[in-house]
Amino acid sequence: MTIPAPSPAAELNTDQRFQTLFEQAPFSVQLLSVDGRTLRVNQAWKDLWGTHEGDPLLEFVLSEYNMLTDPQLEVKGVTAHLRRAFAGEPVRLPAIHYDPAELGKPGSARWVEATARPIKGPDGNVVEVMLIHEDVTDRLLADRALRASEAQFRTIADAMPQMVWSTLPDGYHDYYNRQWYEFTGAPQGSTDGEAWNGMFHPEDQPRAWEVWRHSLGTGDPYEIEYRLRHRSGEYRWVLGRALPVRNEQGLIVRWMGTCTDIHEQKEARDELLANNRRKDDFLAMLAHELRNPLAPISTAAQLLKAASDDPARVARSAAIVERQVRHMTELVDDLLDVSRVTRGLVELERRPVEIKGVLGSAIEQVRPLIEARGHQLTTRMPSGDVHVLGDRTRLVQVVSNLLNNAAKYTAPNGGLSVSLAVGEAVEVRVADTGIGIEPQLLPHVFDLFTQGERTPDRGQGGLGLGLALVKSLVELHGGRVTGESQGPGRGSTFAVTLPLMKAGTSTTSDPDEVIQMPRASQALxxxxxxxxxxxxxxxxxxxxxxxxxxxxxxxxxxxxxxxxxxxxxxxxxxxxxxxxxxxxxxxxxxxxxxxxxxxxxxxxxxxxxxxxxxxxxxxxxxxxxxxxxxxxxxxxxxxx
The missing domain is CATH 3.40.50.2300 (Response regulator)
Structure with a gap:
């Protein structure tokens, strides 16, 4: 089958069609000869450069202008790209800034991008190059404004004390500010996506996910407190917050969030709440302790009225009143003592004190209680005298408080021990086989208003002030006191460490010496x-x-x-x-x-x-x- 050759009319129609397509193309087209001269431009090109038929600029471009020899294009880097196109390679030219003054035209400056496409003949050689231009001024200015805005945002975000983060609408994390990386110590980009959840404390991760998914699903603001892993390895409490960013149609286009380190504030708040609870417990316990002796006093008073002619009952009632009043006095004395010591209203009488004598006096004070409960007391002391500088009365009070607690909180027929060790300092240890101390209570046993859980069968009484008083008095002596326990039912040990009196210090002391008061040499x-x-x-x-x-x-x-x-x-x-x-x-x-x-x-x-x-x-x-x-x-x- 023979295909007939196209008729001249068909060729003419093809040329017309090409010319129409060329002229009506919505983008600027410029055809170049192999030597770099312009063969033809379309209407969009004329509109782009603001020229028209008969315009000298158009005539210059179509007659004399050669793009391969233009020194300005050489400087702007266009010429090298054109040569690649003339060599047969499609090339995208970089955006070029054109000033209207350069073209002799009014108007504003613009940015133009061009694509150079070689047109090859049947033999494969380049016969023409087609330049397609695009005015990208608006896009580049918008991109530049966006980059400036982003740079401003990053500068502001990095200047904030909070950690700032951002996510896509689906919750994918794609931005963190400098504070996030400084706080967490995480490598740049390592917490993008969903990896951020791994930075939370394992106990907080499920709750954080739940709250975050709720916000993503509803658009509600995100707010939660959780523990975030610090670069040191410890977990610190932070406050996480996020708000959705919506477009004009109300659709969420981004989430912006912050993390604020609240570790110290939260610990202080929790400690304040714990102190308030301990205070409330203490006041309830104080009321209980004061009511206890009031009941027998009230009953004894009624007996005194009803049996005033029975000497035996009167004597027993008076003895009851006397014991209970003594007990109430001890409670009030404890309160006043702790108040004065903790407020700095007590000054120690610092003299050389032989510590073994202090231990002996403390044991004698508590011995009636020890014997009444059938405890076995053992002591271990080094040979020779051991001296510290301090107030003997207060040191006896320290040891007797510890020993009294040991006797009260050890079941009858238990074991108590008092030991003394001397090294660089003096250490007194009071141990028992008693009820022990709960692990969560142990760090707070020396705090005011702290006492172990009281149960109906606990009849030891007391306000739980003894250890707070011990701690204050020991610290006034420049020492420290610590408590140890393996847990409930496994006993307790308290150790008091005091500075050993320096060698060469006079140890002569007479607590009963008469105060020397000089008689006035002149009457005032x-x-x-x-x-x-x-x-x-x-x-x-x-x-x-x-x-x-x-x-x-x-x-x-x-x-x-x-x-x-x-x-x-x-x-x-x-x-x-x-x-x-x-x-x-x-x-x-x-x-x-x-x-x-x-x-x-x-x-x-x-x-x-x-x-x-x-x-x-x-x-x-x-x-x-x-x-x-x-x-x-x-x-x-x-x-x-």
Whole structure:
């Protein structure tokens, strides 16, 4: 079968069709000859460059202009790409910036991209190159604005103290700021996608997934507290939050979230809540402990009324009242003791103390309870004397508290031990075979308001203040106390460590030595102001016995009136006075001519550092805390 050759009319129609397609193409087309000259351009090209028929620029391009010899195109890197196209390789030219001034045309600058496609003849040689242009100005400007916006966002995100992250609408994590990687220590990109969940504490992962999936499914804000693995390996509490970003149609296009380190705040909050619970438990226990002795006291009172003519019943009732009042007194003393020690209102009498004697005295104090419960007590002591520097009475109180607890919380016929070891420091250990301590309670046994669970069959009583008092007193001596227990029913051991007194320090001490109070070499006029009448009167009598002339006042108003009439050499003032405090009274007395040159001595129960600072500011020359060394007071007056 022979295919007829196309007729001239058919060729003409093909050429027309090509010309129509070329001219009406929606994109700019420029045909180049093999030597780089422009053969033809379409209407879209003319529109792109703002030219038209008869325009000198168009005539120049179609007649004289050669793209392969244009020095500007050479500089912009276009020429090399064109040569590859003329060599037969399709090439995408880089975006070129064109300034209208370069073309002699009005308008704004633009960015143009071009694709060079070689047109080959039947022999395979390139006969023409077709350039297809695209104005990408808007796209490039949008991309540039987007990159600038992203750079600004990253700068802001990296400057934030929180960890910032972002996900796609389906929850795929694709961005974390610098703080995330600094906090977690994770390699860049290693937590993208769903790998972030592996950074959570294993116990928190299911809940975190559940809450996150709910937010992804509903669009609800995401908020959760969980433990996040820190670069140190420990897990720290963080607050995770995220909000959806929606487009104009209301569809979620992204999630933006933060993680805030709240570890210290959460621990402080949890500790505060635990302290509040312990305080509430303590108050309930205090009420229970105070009601217990009130019941037999009330019953004994009724018996005294009903059987007043029965001497035996009266005696038994009186004994009951006496024991229960003693018990209540001990409870109140414990409360006051802990309050004074923990508020810094106790000053130790530091003297050389033989510690074995301290242990002996403590054992003697607790021995009645030990014997009553049938315990076996063993002691282990090194040979020779062992001295520490401290307050003997308080050290006896420390050991007796530990031994008393051991005796109370050990079932009858149990075992107790007291041992003393000496090395670089002195260690006293009190151990028992008693009820032991729960592991979760052990770190808190020295805290105020802490006590093991009370059950109806526990009749040992007490407020749980003993160990808090022990800790405070030991620390005042520069030592430390620790507790150990293998758990419930396996006994407890408490160890008190105290600094060993340095060699060469005099160990001579006489706790019963008479306080030396020098008699006044010159009689002073001394005003004593204390609202405790007994304290004021006895101090006034003591000062008079030393040769001074003492005036005793009980109210600040009396003191201010007296200084108007007489001058004084010294004032001994309490701080807790009615009406105005001792600090204010001292200032007013010193402001009067009859008191301006006097020596001012504070004698008070307020012994904290802040109180002493306020005393200095108020003009006190000396500050003594009750019960004070009267010999020291006498020497202060002697110096005055």
């Amino acid at each position: 006029r001394v005003m004593v102001v204390d609202d405790n009448k007994d304290a004021a009167e006895t101090l006034g009598m003591l000062l008079e016995s030393l040769g001074h002339a003492a005036r005793v006042m009980h109210e600040p108003a009396q003191a201010l009136a007296a200084v108007q009439l007489s001058s004084f050499d010294a004032f001994v003032l309490d701080i807790g006075l009615p009406g105005i405090d001792g600090f204010t009274l001292a200032r007013r007395l010193r402001a009067h001519p009859n008191g301006s040159a006097a020596t001012f001595i504070a004698l008070t129960g307020y012994g904290g550092a802040d109180d002493r600072t306020r005393g200095n500011d108020a003009g006190f020359n000396h500050y003594l805390v009750k019960p004070a060394d009267m010999g020291e007071l006498a020497r202060m007056l002697q110096q005055a």
